[in-house]
Amino acid sequence: MEGTILRTENLCAFFGNNQILKNINIDIPEKKVTAFMGPSGCGKTTFLRCINRMHELTPDAHVTGKVRLHYQDVYQMDAMTLRRRVGMVFQRPNPFPTMSIKENVIAGFTLNRIKLKAKEKEEIIQDALSKVALWEEVKDKLDKKATSLSGGQQQRLCLARTVAMKPEVILLDEPTSALDPLSTAKIEDLLYELKGNYTIVIVTHNMQQAARISDVTAFFYLGELLEFDETKKVFTNPKNEKTQNYITGRFG
Amino acid sequence: MTNIEIAGIKRRKATDSIFRYIVYGLTFTCLAVVFIILFYIFEKGITCIDWNMFSKLPKPVGESGGGVLNAIVGSLMIVSVAALIAIPLGVAVGVYLAEKRGKLAADRVSIAIDVLQGVPSIVIGMVVYVWMVKPLGENGFSSLSGSIALAIMMLPPVVKNTEETLVLIPTTIKEAALGLGASEFRMTMKILLPTGIGGIFTGCMLGIARIAGEVAPLLFTAFGNPYLNFNILKPVSTLPHIIFNYGTSPYDDWQRIAWGSSVILVSLILILNFIVKFFESKWKVQF
Amino acid sequence: MEHLKSELDTLRWELSQMFSLVLSQVKKSQEVFIVNNVTLVKEISATEKLVNAKELQIDSRCETVLALFTPVAIDLRFVLSALKINVNLERIADIADGVARMVSHSKVQFDKELMEKVEAKKAFDMVLEMFSCLIESFEKEDTLLARDIFAKDAIVDSITTGSIDITEAYFKTGDSLSQAIPLISIMKMIERMGDHLKNIAEEIIFYSEARVLKHGGKSSEA
Numbered sequence: 116m117e118g119t120i121l122r123t124e125n126l127c128a129f130f131g132n133n134q135i136l137k138n139i140n141i142d143i144p145e146k147k148v149t150a151f152m153g154p155s156g157c158g159k160t161t162f163l164r165c166i167n168r169m170h171e172l173t174p175d176a177h178v179t180g181k182v183r184l185h186y187q188d189v190y191q192m193d194a195m196t197l198r199r200r201v202g203m204v205f206q207r208p209n210p211f212p213t214m215s216i217k218e219n220v221i222a223g224f225t226l227n228r229i230k231l232k233a234k235e236k237e238e239i240i241q242d243a244l245s246k247v248a249l250w251e252e253v254k255d256k257l258d259k260k261a262t263s264l265s266g267g268q269q270q271r272l273c274l275a276r277t278v279a280m281k282p283e284v285i286l287l288d289e290p291t292s293a294l295d296p297l298s299t300a301k302i303e304d305l306l307y308e309l310k311g312n313y314t315i316v317i318v319t320h321n322m323q324q325a326a327r328i329s330d331v332t333a334f335f336y337l338g339e340l341l342e343f344d345e346t347k348k349v350f351t352n353p354k355n356e357k358t359q360n361y362i363t364g365r366f367g
Numbered sequence: 368m369t370n371i372e373i374a375g376i377k378r379r380k381a382t383d384s385i386f387r388y389i390v391y392g393l394t395f396t397c398l399a400v401v402f403i404i405l406f407y408i409f410e411k412g413i414t415c416i417d418w419n420m421f422s423k424l425p426k427p428v429g430e431s432g433g434g435v436l437n438a439i440v441g442s443l444m445i446v447s448v449a450a451l452i453a454i455p456l457g458v459a460v461g462v463y464l465a466e467k468r469g470k471l472a473a474d475r476v477s478i479a480i481d482v483l484q485g486v487p488s489i490v491i492g493m494v495v496y497v498w499m500v501k502p503l504g505e506n507g508f509s510s511l512s513g514s515i516a517l518a519i520m521m522l523p524p525v526v527k528n529t530e531e532t533l534v535l536i537p538t539t540i541k542e543a544a545l546g547l548g549a550s551e552f553r554m555t556m557k558i559l560l561p562t563g564i565g566g567i568f569t570g571c572m573l574g575i576a577r578i579a580g581e582v583a584p585l586l587f588t589a590f591g592n593p594y595l596n597f598n599i600l601k602p603v604s605t606l607p608h609i610i611f612n613y614g615t616s617p618y619d620d621w622q623r624i625a626w627g628s629s630v631i632l633v634s635l636i637l638i639l640n641f642i643v644k645f646f647e648s649k650w651k652v653q654f
Numbered sequence: 655m656e657h658l659k660s661e662l663d664t665l666r667w668e669l670s671q672m673f674s675l676v677l678s679q680v681k682k683s684q685e686v687f688i689v690n691n692v693t694l695v696k697e698i699s700a701t702e703k704l705v706n707a708k709e710l711q712i713d714s715r716c717e718t719v720l721a722l723f724t725p726v727a728i729d730l731r732f733v734l735s736a737l738k739i740n741v742n743l744e745r746i747a748d749i750a751d752g753v754a755r756m757v758s759h760s761k762v763q764f765d766k767e768l769m770e771k772v773e774a775k776k777a778f779d780m781v782l783e784m785f786s787c788l789i790e791s792f793e794k795e796d797t798l799l800a801r802d803i804f805a806k807d808a809i810v811d812s813i814t815t816g817s818i819d820i821t822e823a824y825f826k827t828g829d830s831l832s833q834a835i836p837l838i839s840i841m842k843m844i845e846r847m848g849d850h851l852k853n854i855a856e857e858i859i860f861y862s863e864a865r866v867l868k869h870g871g872k873s874s875e876a
Contacts (some may be wrong), residue, residue: 169546174469199548209539212652213561226549226557273543280547305658326722327657350721 120145120314126180128161128170135161136344138180143284146333148306150329150346151236152322157335159318163286166270166316167201168194179300179312199227201284207293210261210276217257219272220244223280240364242312243279247271247305254266267298274305278313285309287317291324301326322362334358408629415627425593425609428618435628437595441603442632445510445589446579448599449517454571457522461529461567462555468534477530484523492516492584500588510596510603513589517581521574528570532563565650572643576636582607606632657847658723665715665736672708672740674790676747679705680785680847683750684778686757687840688769695758698751705747712740739792740856742850749843749850756843760836768824768833772817776846780810784851791855797862803855807848814845 121143128136132187136158143149151159164170165178168189182189189197210219220240222232229237240257244250249271253264261272270290277285287306291299306315306328319325325332326346334355342355353359360366404474423434460476467473495516500507536559544554560567582605590602591612606628614625679701682694716737719725725733769775782805791799818838825834856867 167546169542172542172545195548195550196547203542203546205539205542205546207537207539208663209537210544211540211543211558211562213558213564222544223547226544226547226553228553276547277544299403300655323724326724347718347722351717 118144118146120185121316122162123165123182124181124183124222126162126165126178126182128158128165128178129176130173131175135338136165139340141313141318141333141343142339144331145314146310146312147330148310148328150316150325150332151316151318151335152320152325152332152361153335154366155320156337158338159335160288162335163288163316163318166201166284167198167286169198170201195227198284199223199280201278201286201288202282202289203288204270204273204277206289208266208273210264210272212262214261215258216253216261216264216272219261220275220279222276239279243275244272246278246309247275248301249275265293265298267285267301270294270298270302272304274302278309282313284314284316289320291316292320298316299324334361336361405633408626408633412626412628412630415623416630420624420627420631425624428621430620433620433624435606435609435624435631437592438604438606438609438628439631440597441510441589441592441608442579442605444599445513445585445603445605446575447518448511448514449521449578450571450575452514452518453521453525453549453574456518457570457574458524458529458560458567460522460535461526461570462559464526464530465533466551466555480523480526481586483519484527487583488516488520488581489583489586491519492587495519495584496587506600508588508590508602510589510601511597513585513599513603513605514599516584516588520581520584521578523568524574524577525567528573529563529567532566533559536562537567560628561650565647565652568650569643569647572639576639576643579636579639580607580632581639582611657692658719658729661715661719661723662725662729662732664714665719666714668708668715669736669739670789670793672705672712673792675701675708675848676743676750677782677785677789679747679750680782683753684782686754688775688778690757692758695754695818698754700753702747702751709744712736716740728861728864736856737863739854740790740863742853742857746847746850749847752756753840753843756836756840760832762833762836764833764837765824768821768837770777771824772820772837772841773813774817774837774841774844777810777813777817777841780806780813781844781847781851784810784848788851788854788858791858795858795862797859800855800858800862803852807852809846811845814841817841 119142120319121137121141123141126132126136126139139162142195149165153159166182170176170178171194178190184192184197184200210216211222214222217236217240218225220243221231221236224239241250241254244253249268252268253259256263261269264272269355270293274285274290291302292300292334303324306317309315310330317325317329329346331344334341334348334349334353334357336357342353342358344354347359350362353362419434420435421439424437425435426433431522460480464473464477464480495512496507496565499512499515500509540558540562544558545551549557576649585605585608589605589608591604591608592602593604596603609627609628610632613628616622616625679698682698686694686698708859716733719733721730764774784803787802787806787819790796791803818841821834821838829870859865859867
């Protein structure tokens with residue numbers, strides 16, 4: 116499909132003998148927001164973590180099938196290089212507690228032993244923090260510990276940390292489920308703006324969020340991909356009955 | 368309320384009070400014991416503390432004015448070398464146990480460390496004697512072999528504290544580092560260890576506090592030395608040595624010196640503990 | 655909530671366009687009826703297709719906003735009103751088209767005297783006035799202007815009701831019966847345009863003040 120940046124082919128994921136994902140085939144479009152939704156335990160988070168191979172960190176986890184980033188097989192690549200191209204933001208804000216705000220923003224470079232000149236560092240820090248609408252709030256306290264920020268600010272800092280690496284794809288695993296409504300709204304606005312430059316894939320258990328911010332939505336159920344279409348179509352006239360039941364709250 | 372309910376409440380309140388008083392009483396007893404010991408030591412030994420203690424070497428029997436400079440230097444030397452050996456090794460094993468928790472090999476290592484913790488110090492001294500001292504004959508006794516014995520004793524607290532500290536670090540922080548493309552090694556060095564530095568430091572300090580007062584293993588290894596010695600390949604004296612030897616002697620002068628050394632040793636350990644408490648709160652990391 | 659805001663702004667803009675389109679249709683139909691300018695009939699017919707397309711576009715956008723954003727409070731009231739305003743505007747455009755076609759099919763020339771007696775121009779002008787007033791009310795969210803509509807609609811109603819008797823009386827003394835039916839039909843259509851405009855005014859008041867003025871509970875005070 117044109118404009119596809121990520122494609123999976125018959126992807127199956129297992130924890131030991133437990134099959135979590137069953138033959139997922141999906142084409143994720145470039146520079147758009149794709150939402151994964153579904154009831155608890157449907158495999159959407161597992162699928163997300165298969166994309167940047169974080170799934171491998173769990174003992175007994177393995178995967179069959181292919182995941183392709185721009186036609187390259189992700190499982191043949193070096194995992195660390197992959198994760199620089201495909202960034203991730205997690206459910207609970209997790210800034211590095213021993214580092215200051217500005218150190219957190221360039222943590223990706225530090226951890227990958229990429230040396231930066233002082234001027235480059237400052238530019239990257241200001242650029243990343245501006246992109247996540249945090250620059251004005253923290254520009255006078257860049258040396259303070261990152262944990263001194265509020266939850267919503269910390270999550271935006273984690274987003275800045277990911278964005279600073281200029282990834283091609285940003286994966287977000289329920290990024291606002293631990294935040295208050297105002298912070299959630301701020302982050303949703305941010306994602307809407309960021310999609311001009313990045314491909315965004317977001318897992319959410321909040322269907323209204325999926326409806327609000329995504330261009331295409333995938334509905335997962337018991338490890339299968341039941342529907343994948345333009346968000347407007349999914350929420351006005353879904354093709355699959357189970358999708359309709361989930362959206363209308365009849366189950367899930 | 369019915370009579371049964373009133374009676375029930377009265378009984379529960381009474382049990383509550385009794386239990387509380389028992390707990391307070393036992394706590395007080397514990398504290399009282401500690402304070403009595405410390406008080407006794409200081410009372411006996413504080414008069415012996417003078418500049419001579421810190422600057423002079425022990426004098427032969429009969430002469431007054433001796434000091435324990437050799438033992439102080441010896442203690443510092445033997446403990447520092449032991450720490451230099453035990454800390455990197457212990458932290459590395461702690462990292463291994465924290466990362467591979469649940470795996471069979473890691474479980475076995477963990478049991479081994481627990482066993483090591485229970486081995487009597489004198490037995491450890493014996494083992495090091497057989498390994499290092501005996502083969503070298505006359506020249507076997509040395510500060511280095513003493514350090515090795517003490518390092519073996521210091522391992523379990525360092526390993527356990529490191530492991531427990533690292534296990535408490537939320538997985539999400541490790542995942543954040545790996546998600547940015549870091550290798551496991553880089554993640555450990557740059558994120559894991561700095562985040563756990565508080566607990567690791569505590570473990571090291573507790574380990575040092577433990578070995579600073581040991582003498583049993585040193586009897587077979589460091590042996591003791593009345594002269595000032597900076598060479599780790601030669602025998603050396605430590606504060607516990609002095610306390611043991613001089614304390615059991617019949618001479619008043621030497622007993623005085625033994626009490627003085629006790630005061631010095633106990634003070635050092637108390638200071639170490641206070642340092643631990645101070646840095647523990649300072650380096651506490653919020654997740 | 656930038657995304658929702660921009661969708662609502664687009665909806666408002668599309669409604670404005672619909673208002674303008676339909677107003678131009680009504681103006682043209684007035685010219686066709688009052689001064690018998692039949693050249694405009696084809697224009698009206700062609701523009702009718704645009705109006706229908708616009709109606710579908712607005713409906714679709716309302717559906718999108720409701721499905722994706724689950725709006726609440728004033729946003730919800732706005733979308734619900736937009737749907738009804740849309741329907742009413744489309745009806746008005748239909749009626750304007752109907753007026754034009756009736757004049758063109760009947761090929762009749764209405765007597766000037768009759769037209770003056772039934773106050774046809776006054777009724778149509780009043781409708782146009784209501785329409786302009788309504789557009790301003792919509793743009794500015796001014797509910798006082800919206801309330802003015804009710805009095806004006808009452809005038810239109812009284813003119814059109816009176817027109818039946820007047821026409822009957824005229825044809826007792828005159829001789830052109832062929833004018834009677836089209837004239838009365840058109841007067842009725844003018845009345846219906848006024849009614850639809852009144853519905854729109856009620857919707858504007860609903861979404862601005864959350865007050866329902868339909869079916870009684872009407873207030874025409876300023």
